[in-house]
Each structure stands twice: as structure tokens, then as C-alpha cells.
Amino acid sequence: MQKLLYLISVTSLLLLAACGDTTEEDLGGNVDTDTTNENTEQQAEDTSNNEKEINEVIVDNENVKVTLVKIVSKSDDIWGNSVEVVYDVTNKRSDNIEVQARNVSVDDRMVDETLLSMSQEVAPGKSATATLTINEFEGYEFPKFENNFEMTLHIFSWDNMDYTEEHPVSITF
Numbered sequence: 001m002q003k004l005l006y007l008i009s010v011t012s013l014l015l016l017a018a019c020g021d022t023t024e025e026d027l028g029g030n031v032d033t034d035t036t037n038e039n040t041e042q043q044a045e046d047t048s049n050n051e052k053e054i055n056e057v058i059v060d061n062e063n064v065k066v067t068l069v070k071i072v073s074k075s076d077d078i079w080g081n082s083v084e085v086v087y088d089v090t091n092k093r094s095d096n097i098e099v100q101a102r103n104v105s106v107d108d109r110m111v112d113e114t115l116l117s118m119s120q121e122v123a124p125g126k127s128a129t130a131t132l133t134i135n136e137f138e139g140y141e142f143p144k145f146e147n148n149f150e151m152t153l154h155i156f157s158w159d160n161m162d163y164t165e166e167h168p169v170s171i172t173f
Contacts (some may be wrong), residue, residue: 049074052173058087059167064097064155065090068169069129073145081142085132085149091122095159098122099130102166104151106134106143115140148172 050073058066069086076082091097101118104111115137120130132151136142149171156164 054171056171058153058169059165061092063091063093063163063165065092066099066130066153066155066167068171071145071149071171079135081136083134083143083145085118085134085151087130087132087153088127089120089122089130090127091124093157093163094124095157095163096121096123097155097157097163100154100156101132102152102154104132104134106145106149107147109141109143111143112140115142146173 052071054068054070056068058068060066067088069088072084072086074082074084085101087099089097089099099118099120099122101116104116111134115134116132117135118130118132120128122128122130134143149169151169153167153169154164155167
């Protein structure tokens, strides 16, 4: 009985080992470059960008310098539409600051906060890119960016709760 059990165990192990055998070809040793190029071209067609260079200083005081660098509209067949409003922020303070977006409106209509994302921490004496991202979500009106863009830059410090600044941003297209 033990010999039969041993024989079945060995046979099972050999069968499992044979099923798990892989070769270099199985692991992608031969890659079809034509297919790879077609996929890259397809991805490029699926995504299109529209960039507006702004380079406007929003605030430059003893605490911070903030420049609105550009507004980038993106359209992607998979991820949908999005807009990125890119700021360059320099922290002149001796404590960390946080930069956030408030009261965002496009074409004189408020943008639902569900679509918005922006919060950037900047260390003392450092610069950072702060990006307001507006993503298209089903069930929410996505702005067209035809006439104007307005928002309030809210700057504060978690280290010093007495410090806060708000600066209006207004761009006409």
C-alpha cells in the first residue's frame, strides 16, 4: 500500500513539474515590434493635449511667490477629459506651507468640488509645482474653458495656525 501511495505521489509531482515548464519563448523572448509600435501609436492617438502658456505672477510678497505657469487640457479615450492648472510656488517662510484651491469657477460657473484636486506642501526655502487637476466624472458638468478661469489660492501653515493668505486668480481666454 505504501509503495502505491509513493508511486502516485512521485507521478503527481512529475506531472506538476511538466505543466510548470516554461521556455524563454513563453516569457516573451520573441517580441513582435510591429505590434508594439502599433500599440504606441494607438496610445498617442487616444490622448491629445492642448496647452496654454500663461506665466503670470499671482503673488510675490515676503512669504511666497506664486506663478501661474500654464493650463493644460487633456483628452483621453480611457480616462476622459481633464484640465491641469500648473503653478510654481516658492516658500519664503521658515515653516512649511500648504497651497490649496478654493472657489474655482470656469466660464462664470462654479466647478463642483468633486471634480477638483489640489493640495501641495512646500518646505521652507523650497519651490514646488502645485497642480490643480479638474477631472471629468460621469454625472457632473465638466467645464469647457472658453471664456475665463477664476479661483482663490488658499495658503496656510500647519506649523503656525495664525498664518493664512488668500489670493485671487483670474484669467481671461
